[in-house]
Amino acid sequence: MEHLKKNTADGDxxxxxxxxxxxxxxxxxxxMRNHLVLLTVxxxxxxxxxxxxxxxxxxxxxxxxxxxxxxxxxxTAPGEPESKSAPESSDSDGILDPLDVSLVGTGSKIxxxxxxxxxxxxxxxxxxxxxxxxxxxxxxxxxxxxNGDGITESGVFRPSVQQFIFNTSPITRIxxxxxxxxxxxxxxNEDGITDVGVFRPSVQQFILNTVPITRIxYGLSTDIPVTGDWNNDGSTGIxxxxxxxxxxxxxxxxxxxxxxxxxxxxxxxxxxxxNGDGSTDAGVFRPSTRQFILNTVPITRIxYGLSTDKPVTGKWVxxxxxxxxxxxxxxxxxxxxxxxxxxxxxxxxxxxxxxWSQRFxxxxxxxxxxxxxxxxxxxxxxxEGQFHYHFxxxxxxxxxxxxxxxxxxxSSLTRGxxxxxxxxxxxxxxxxxCYVLANLQWGGTxxxxxxxxxxxTEKTVSTDLPDQFLRNCIYYDYTIGYSWKRATQDIYDPDxxxxxxxxxxxxxxxxxxxxxxxxxPNENPDDDTVYYDSWSC
Numbered sequence: 001m002e003h004l005k006k007n008t009a010d011g012d013x014x015x016x017x018x019x020x021x022x023x024x025x026x027x028x029x030x031x032m033r034n035h036l037v038l039l040t041v042x043x044x045x046x047x048x049x050x051x052x053x054x055x056x057x058x059x060x061x062x063x064x065x066x067x068x069x070x071x072x073x074x075x076t077a078p079g080e081p082e083s084k085s086a087p088e089s090s091d092s093d094g095i096l097d098p099l100d101v102s103l104v105g106t107g108s109k110i111x112x113x114x115x116x117x118x119x120x121x122x123x124x125x126x127x128x129x130x131x132x133x134x135x136x137x138x139x140x141x142x143x144x145x146x147n148g149d150g151i152t153e154s155g156v157f158r159p160s161v162q163q164f165i166f167n168t169s170p171i172t173r174i175x176x177x178x179x180x181x182x183x184x185x186x187x188x189n190e191d192g193i194t195d196v197g198v199f200r201p202s203v204q205q206f207i208l209n210t211v212p213i214t215r216i217x218y219g220l221s222t223d224i225p226v227t228g229d230w231n232n233d234g235s236t237g238i239x240x241x242x243x244x245x246x247x248x249x250x251x252x253x254x255x256x257x258x259x260x261x262x263x264x265x266x267x268x269x270x271x272x273x274x275n276g277d278g279s280t281d282a283g284v285f286r287p288s289t290r291q292f293i294l295n296t297v298p299i300t301r302i303x304y305g306l307s308t309d310k311p312v313t314g315k316w317v318x319x320x321x322x323x324x325x326x327x328x329x330x331x332x333x334x335x336x337x338x339x340x341x342x343x344x345x346x347x348x349x350x351x352x353x354x355x356w357s358q359r360f361x362x363x364x365x366x367x368x369x370x371x372x373x374x375x376x377x378x379x380x381x382x383x384e385g386q387f388h389y390h391f392x393x394x395x396x397x398x399x400x401x402x403x404x405x406x407x408x409x410x411s412s413l414t415r416g417x418x419x420x421x422x423x424x425x426x427x428x429x430x431x432x433x434c435y436v437l438a439n440l441q442w443g444g445t446x447x448x449x450x451x452x453x454x455x456x457t458e459k460t461v462s463t464d465l466p467d468q469f470l471r472n473c474i475y476y477d478y479t480i481g482y483s484w485k486r487a488t489q490d491i492y493d494p495d496x497x498x499x500x501x502x503x504x505x506x507x508x509x510x511x512x513x514x515x516x517x518x519x520x521p522n523e524n525p526d527d528d529t530v531y532y533d534s535w536s537c
Contacts, residue, residue: 108152108272109316110292110302112309113141118154119305120316124292125518126304130316134167143314144185144194146172150357152314157183164196176209186227186236188214199225206238206252218254219247228271228280230257241269246282262295272313274300285311319514320359320385320425321350324367326392330407338461339363339391342432345463346389349470353515359385365406367392372403372413373421383424383449386514389466394433394455401439403431415442420526422449427514428480432465434458437499443530448522450511451502453484456534459496473513480511485535492537501532508533 111120115137122129132154135141139156146153146166155166159179166172174196177183181198188195188208197208201221208214216238219225223240230237230248237257239248243265250257263269263284270283274294283294287307294300305311323346327339343361350356360381362371372390373383382388393404395412403413422429422445431437431454438456445452468490472483481500488498502508506520508531 107274107276107315108313110270110272110304111312111314111316112305113312114306114309118312120312121302121304122317122515123512123518124300124302126302127518135165139165140183141310141312142183142185142196143312144196145187145192146194148192149318150315151318152316154312155185174209177207181207182225184225184227184238186238187229187234188236190234197227199223208252214252216249216252216254218249224269226269226271226282229273229278230280232278263293267293268311270311270313273315283313285309317515319356319387321346321356321387321389322359322371322382322385323347323361323388324371324382324390324392325361325363326367326404326406328364328406329393329404330410332393332404332408335392335461338463341463342391342461342466343389345466346470349466349474350387353474356515367405368411369413369417372418373424373426374417376421376423380424382429383422383426386425386427387430388426388428389430389432391432391461394431394436396435396438399439401436401442403433403436415439415444418445420447421445423447427451427511427519428453430454430466430469430484432461437501440501440530440532443501443503443532444528446501446503446523446530447526448524449503450507450520450522451480451500453480453500454498455488455496456499457495457497459492459498459537462491464491474516477512477516479509479517480513481508481533483513485533488537489535494536496537497534498537499532499534501530503530505531507531 109121109124111118113135116133116135116139118132118134118141119128120130121127134154135156138160139158142155142157142164143152144155145151146155146168153167155164157164162175162177162179164174164176164183176196177198178200180202181200184197184199184206185194186197187193188197188210195209197206199206204217204219204221206216206218206225208216218238219240220242223242226239226241226246227236228239229235230239231250237248237250238252239246241263244261244263244267245259246262246269247256247259249255262282266288267284267286270285270292271280272283273279274281274283274296281295283292285292290303290305290307292302292304292311323343325339325343327335327337347358351358360371370379371381373381390403393408395402395404395408400414402408405411405413426449428450429452431452434455435457436442437452437454442452465487468487469483472478472486473480478486481502484498484500488496492498500508502511503523503526504520510518510520512518
């Protein structure tokens, strides 16, 4: 398809008019040149005062009918972060399969229990992402995957009634142990669901709630019990923390398989899979400095909570992604099997990352406005998950852009269909399609959602795009904006122009995909200003 360019002539001919016309024209041109010189000087002075990252285009996302002047502020995406070596791939095409991707999943996160209030940090950045009440000030907090969904839930042990109480619907209560016991949790039978148990100091016994009950004599009465999948075999082992000395029993036979020092006698031991490799690692909470100190390379220190808080750890986030794929068209060129292949890549990366599951995947004739969150009640479409990826054709007609459905031009998605509708769970939407973001007023869809990624020109189809983009997000922990920029520039030639639109500057510069780093706050209230970055690939 031809790309139209606006051309200006090098000059005009005077024609055959009288000499006075030529002189008048010369006088006018001289005056225009003088004004142009003055304007150029003023422009240069302005550029010296305003930094290069300042507002470039001023516009306003306006009302639902998009009337009035627009205010869109352009910012440059952040520079390249510190590099990390790429993961090995068993596939000849370089695309990670689900087994490969599982190696780059997210790890355990921290939190605190304060007199019945839970405060959870989803990104280990020292900022509370969620808080709620469950339990009382005299309860002992416990955590576990009570339903086998891969997400850590909260719970408490109530010594006064010897009960384990799970935060499920309905609430689960298990009476087990004595009021002098120390509660422990773990997957004792390798079924993917967390079970309960106790450490009884008076007899130095770990007592596991199995059939029959398992009793393991291990440690001293003054030890603090710990549990975890120490060797990534799928089963939870026991251990003790003794004045900074960790002693771990991999197979629950009462013998120490490994011991090491980490922490001090006044620290509180914590455990978690900090690097997402499937094995439980050691850590401590140091009340004197309010620091979570994780046994990583290098050591991780996170200041969080109060000195009187009780530390908790787990994989807190229930992350959902969705996909739409239109590869068969009534009147346009079909994109089969590219759409299916692209969505397979997206699914492999997302499901292979801890905490993510698929919300929905609609294809071809089943794709409609509802999938894109066009209504604010009932089915919310992409608004029911944090991340949405769309593949298909896009179109540009008279300055307006469209997401083509299978029967296009009979039906399509326009920005007006979803104006201010992306306001629930959704954070990011990818349009793997031509032209959609040529119209910057797609930013009007972002009420509380964070960003849209796509193209403002034609582009070719490629499975390398989602693979490299999600590799950047999930393996390298790059920001969303930079991940898209890096992937598009690595794959496409300069004829293609990619673009991102974000609701706030902080989101553009700092958002990481959930579980991989900092995610900026939602903009509330929405101020009708968005930030974008464009680049030739």
